Amino acid sequence: MIATGGTIAGQTTGGQLTGAQIVAAIPQLTDVARIEVEEFSRVGSSAITPDHWVRLSRRINEVFDADADLAGIIVTHGTDTMEETAYFLHLTVETSRPVVMVGSMRNSSAVSADGPANLLSGVRVAVTEEAHGRGVLVVLNDEIHSARDVRKMDNNRVDTFVSREWGALGIVDADRIVFRRAPGTLHTALSQLHLMPETTELPDVPVVADFAGNDARLLRAARQNGARAIVVQAFGGGRASPAVREAYTEIASGGVPVLLGSRVPEGRVMGSVRGNEAGLVYAGDLPPHKARILLMLALQRPANTAELQRLVDTH
Ligand code: ASP
Secondary structure, three states: OEEOOOHHHEOOOOOEOOHHHHHHOOHHHHHOOOOOOEEOOOOOHHHOOHHHHHHHHHHHHHHHHHOOOOOOEEEEOOOOOHHHHHHHHHHHOOOOOOEEEEOOOOOOOOOOOOHHHHHHHHHHHHOOHHHOOOOEEEEEOOEEEEOOOOEEOOOOOOOOEEOOOOOOOEEEOOOOEEEOOOOOOOOHHHOOOOOOOOOOOOOOOOEEEOOOOOOOHHHHHHHHOOOOOEEEEEOHHHOOOHHHHHHHHHHHHOOOOEEEEEOOOOOOEOHHHHOOOOOEEEOEOOOHHHHHHHHHHHOOOOOOHHHHHHHHHHO
16 A cells, blocks of 8 residues: 555644554454555645656556565545546556555544545455456545546545546445446556656646636647647537637647647547647547646657547547
């Protein structure tokens, strides 16, 4: 188990438990697995950065490489950016063994804290043979979600994680773990977006949101600040304000790839519907903040927009 912080480690007094303390508070874990704990960081997930992603991914690969008998790895993490870290690991961890991310919505001293149950469920999933080959999993509230599909949908409640369009992969029941589907895109051992050994810093790819009456100031500023690619969080279907459309067309024809995503949570953004303009990439069903991660990895090496589109469509 690699502990990174988050509410699962939080206490009402404001302190943070270590990973070892979180595990020690759940005696039932010893019936399921022998757990070794590594303290990676102790931060709320709003402070997680691409640098954490790179180090965490490399560490997970290293730990798997060093121990052929290791069943799986649990990552405890705050829920706010868990889906981003999970998707990054889904694309970069080179294994078919389970990597399971676990967090909680209530801190460890809250009445009815959900962390202990979530961690116990996560460990049960990680030691399940059927979890192999399903990529990085997010386990909360007795549900098993794919890193690619899951999103935090509620600011407060324990059933915050939802895979709206495609549904959860499975559930954690009292008697056993039940899987009902597997991700249909490339990930982990079969991903074509692994971290390159020489990568120290990932390319800068900001997400710029559209809104009614947008004059495209922020989009142009992103370009002027040297972005390697830009994700536009547009409206339904990838439609954008007139000024934003004009700005992204200029930016894309100047050689900086622009990916059109949508702020609407369901349904694909399709290039054929938007006219497949030169220099543009279309998010499909990836939300903007996950499409950004894919581009950051893809642009470790030069890639044209056709290649970027192929990677979006397959991962
Ligand atoms: N503040 C928390 C975080 O680290 C929220 C949580 O974990 O639920 O994301």
